[in-house]
Amino acid sequence: MGNDVVDKLKKMGFMDIQLHQIQLGLSEGLPVEIYANPAFDWFQMEEIRKGLKAKLDVTCYAKPEIPYEKMRQIRKGLQEGIDLLPYMDWNAGVLKEFRLARLGDIDLSKYIKQGYDAQQLAEIRKASEKGIDLEVHINPEFRAASITEIRKGLENGVDVSLYAKNTYSWQKMRELRLGLENQLDVSKYSSHFYDWEQMREIRLGLKAGVAVDGYCLLRYSASEMYKKRRELLLQSHVNGAAFYKQMEESISNILSSEDALEAHGLRNHVESKEIVQTNDSDKLLLGKEHLTLEFRAGNMEAYITIGVPDGIVERDVLMDFLKEKKVKSGISDPAMELICKGEYGQSPILIAQGKIPLKGEDGWYEYFFRTDVQKKPKVLEDGSADYKDIEWFEVVKEGQKIAYYHGAKDGTDGYDVLGNVIKGRKGTEKRVLKGKGFRLEDDKKTYTALYNGMIRLEGEDLSVVNHVELDEINMTTGNIFFDGSIHIRGNVSSGMAVKATGDIVIDGNVEVATIETEGSVMLKKGMNSSGLGVVKAGKNVVSRFFESTKIIAGGNIEVDKCLNSHLYAKGMITATRVLAGGIASSESGFYLNNVGNHAGLRTVLKVQINETARNDYHNILFNIKDVKRQLEVLNKTYNDLMEKYTAQERSEMELFQKVENAVFVKQKQLDKMKELEIQLKRIIDKEKLVSVVISGNAYEGTVVEVGSGRWEAKNHYNVTIKQQNSEISVYNN
Numbered sequence: 140m141g142n143d144v145v146d147k148l149k150k151m152g153f154m155d156i157q158l159h160q161i162q163l164g165l166s167e168g169l170p171v172e173i174y175a176n177p178a179f180d181w182f183q184m185e186e187i188r189k190g191l192k193a194k195l196d197v198t199c200y201a202k203p204e205i206p207y208e209k210m211r212q213i214r215k216g217l218q219e220g221i222d223l224l225p226y227m228d229w230n231a232g233v234l235k236e237f238r239l240a241r242l243g244d245i246d247l248s249k250y251i252k253q254g255y256d257a258q259q260l261a262e263i264r265k266a267s268e269k270g271i272d273l274e275v276h277i278n279p280e281f282r283a284a285s286i287t288e289i290r291k292g293l294e295n296g297v298d299v300s301l302y303a304k305n306t307y308s309w310q311k312m313r314e315l316r317l318g319l320e321n322q323l324d325v326s327k328y329s330s331h332f333y334d335w336e337q338m339r340e341i342r343l344g345l346k347a348g349v350a351v352d353g354y355c356l357l358r359y360s361a362s363e364m365y366k367k368r369r370e371l372l373l374q375s376h377v378n379g380a381a382f383y384k385q386m387e388e389s390i391s392n393i394l395s396s397e398d399a400l401e402a403h404g405l406r407n408h409v410e411s412k413e414i415v416q417t418n419d420s421d422k423l424l425l426g427k428e429h430l431t432l433e434f435r436a437g438n439m440e441a442y443i444t445i446g447v448p449d450g451i452v453e454r455d456v457l458m459d460f461l462k463e464k465k466v467k468s469g470i471s472d473p474a475m476e477l478i479c480k481g482e483y484g485q486s487p488i489l490i491a492q493g494k495i496p497l498k499g500e501d502g503w504y505e506y507f508f509r510t511d512v513q514k515k516p517k518v519l520e521d522g523s524a525d526y527k528d529i530e531w532f533e534v535v536k537e538g539q540k541i542a543y544y545h546g547a548k549d550g551t552d553g554y555d556v557l558g559n560v561i562k563g564r565k566g567t568e569k570r571v572l573k574g575k576g577f578r579l580e581d582d583k584k585t586y587t588a589l590y591n592g593m594i595r596l597e598g599e600d601l602s603v604v605n606h607v608e609l610d611e612i613n614m615t616t617g618n619i620f621f622d623g624s625i626h627i628r629g630n631v632s633s634g635m636a637v638k639a640t641g642d643i644v645i646d647g648n649v650e651v652a653t654i655e656t657e658g659s660v661m662l663k664k665g666m667n668s669s670g671l672g673v674v675k676a677g678k679n680v681v682s683r684f685f686e687s688t689k690i691i692a693g694g695n696i697e698v699d700k701c702l703n704s705h706l707y708a709k710g711m712i713t714a715t716r717v718l719a720g721g722i723a724s725s726e727s728g729f730y731l732n733n734v735g736n737h738a739g740l741r742t743v744l745k746v747q748i749n750e751t752a753r754n755d756y757h758n759i760l761f762n763i764k765d766v767k768r769q770l771e772v773l774n775k776t777y778n779d780l781m782e783k784y785t786a787q788e789r790s791e792m793e794l795f796q797k798v799e800n801a802v803f804v805k806q807k808q809l810d811k812m813k814e815l816e817i818q819l820k821r822i823i824d825k826e827k828l829v830s831v832v833i834s835g836n837a838y839e840g841t842v843v844e845v846g847s848g849r850w851e852a853k854n855h856y857n858v859t860i861k862q863q864n865s866e867i868s869v870y871n872n
Contacts, residue, residue: 243264337360731835744843746829
């Protein structure tokens with residue numbers, strides 16, 4: 140656009156930021172006359188320009204009276220095949236949530252009619268996407284943040300009816316949800332008269348196992364509760380328990396060992412004849428005036444010092460002295476006896492010691508199924524893998540008890556030497572199990588399976604997946620399509636298809652068939668499909684052998700022997716015996732034994748470059764440059780307005796507010812793009828570490844392609860191939 144044209148447009152009332160959108164449209168070959176109108180702000184121009192670029196009929200929304208936020212949702216809807224024009228009365232936020240829900244086949248219209256706002260609808264949509272029905276627990280009076288807490292509670296398997304009430308703020312709901320998830324006694328703080336900060340202090344006390352009954356009273360403020368909770372934690376020696384436990388053990392040794400008693404001054408081991416007397420009648424009888432007492436370790440210990448080195452103290456005198464000093468508990472009889480006999484030194488003597496409170500046993504889950512299924516074949520002496528007896532999963536029955544929670548135990552109380560009781564901390568409760576396919580019974584401890592299926596435990600996530608067992612798949616049984624996991628005990632005949640959403644395990648042989656799943660595939664014998672069979676898995680594929688088969692895996696491929704097949708994996712490809720013939724492509728590398736054969740069978744190994752990540756990386760670099768350019772224009776407009784108008788004038792100027800907001804939004808957008816740039820760069824850099832490891836023979840006919848590099852084997856043995864600085868490097872293992 141020439142300077143004369145720019146000047147002409149400026150005279151028509153266009154600002155630089157509007158001119159920028161017109162310039163972009165012209166550079167993209169778009170009919171800019173549709174939006175080259177000063178009545179459109181630059182946000183509206185951008186939405187019309189993007190619609191034109193996407194070859195949409197923008198005339199339905201290219202109207203100055205339609206705010207740019209609505210334009211954006213209409214444009215995106217048109218690109219996604221969703222017509223939002225009948226709903227123009229809704230605000231932009233509601234349109235956005237309605238559009239996003241429609242993409243997931245979710246209908247929010249009934250909630251919109253009930254008056255839920257955009258933020259509330261977002262939470263309802265998120266719940267629906269996970270198959271969670273919020274309808275019975277919510278109403279339009281709940282804030283979006285409250286609905287968030289209800290959604291999270293349902294996702295984590297807690298009884299949200301305990302807090303899904305209008306009497307609770309979202310902060311109070313959060314405290315109750317966290318308590319329920321950690322299996323705490325929330326009745327201690329469920330009264331709606333508490334403020335949420337008080338609830339928090341009680342919850343944290345329960346979680347730490349301290350006795351909250353002493354401070355969970357409404358008359359205490361949250362700050363007062365905090366102080367009392369901290370005092371209880373200190374009393375129970377949360378921070379010093381290990382130290383005091385060690386001290387208790389050492390003192391126990393002191394009182395039971397004559398050598399240790401001497402070393403700590405409880406016996407007089409000085410060999411001076413002037414001090415040591417063997418006849419008690421020769422020793423001076425001492426009174427309380429010769430005794431001093433010192434408390435240590437927060438009144439957990441009392442040390443007595445005797446001013447005269449060669450005297451004795453009668454037991455009654457010593458007890459009266461301790462009573463006057465209010466020492467009531469933990470008095471040491473061995474130390475008393477030594478003092479009464481005059482067998483002490485000049486060092487302070489530990490006369491009384493408190494008892495350390497002990498924390499109770501932590502809560503734990505008892506599982507009624509095996510949690511250690513390895514899913515790995517047994518490696519035989521010759522290095523091959525035995526797939527016959529491999530265990531892939533554990534199966535449970537509907538109604539079967541699968542887990543039981545044993546609650547945390549109360550702690551053992553302790554005391555100090557003054558007789559004060561120090562409450563032992565209760566053990567730590569485990570979080571409730573999250574997942575699907577099971578029911579938590581009314582006792583809130585017993586978990587039972589909802590249906591027959593395969594069970595998995597990963598951390599605190601428990602799931603029972605629908606599972607079916609079949610004898611074999613042939614023309615009589617027909618093809619199998621199942622929402623869950625499939626275990627086929629026999630063979631799969633030619634022409635058949637087995638499709639599932641869970642894992643597929645086949646014990647027998649597989650002929651020319653199609654095996655497809657979102658989960659993993661395990662073939663205990665293998666598959667020979669004459670070049671026509673396909674195995675496609677969203678996760679891993681494990682098999683004893685493949686011959687003339689196409690395998691696609693979203694995870695790893697692990698095979699004992701593979702002949703003339705086409706393999707593709709996002710993860711690693713491992714062949715424990717041989718891989719000969721065909722093409723194998725991996726994004727993560729290879730670990731192989733013996734590639735090709737003596738006849739020079741052509742075998743191609745490709746380290747697949749993640750072109751999507753590379754394209755995204757280049758695109759993000761371009762977009763960053765574009766956003767920086769937009770920010771430059773915005774900042775120029777912003778600075779111009781700052782110079783031309785006073786703060787008072789700018790505060791009433793809609794244009795300034797839009798520009799100021801746009802600068803903030805664009806800067807946030809730029810920051811997110813830079814984060815994505817870093818993530819993509821890490822993916823690309825990681826590819827440089829990918830290697831092809833061949834333990835054994837790499838026969839002639841073997842070709843390795845890494846990126847743009849290529850290497851051909853000439854009967855090599857034990858080699859590693861990788862790309863360095865755009866060139867292939869080969870190392871001996």
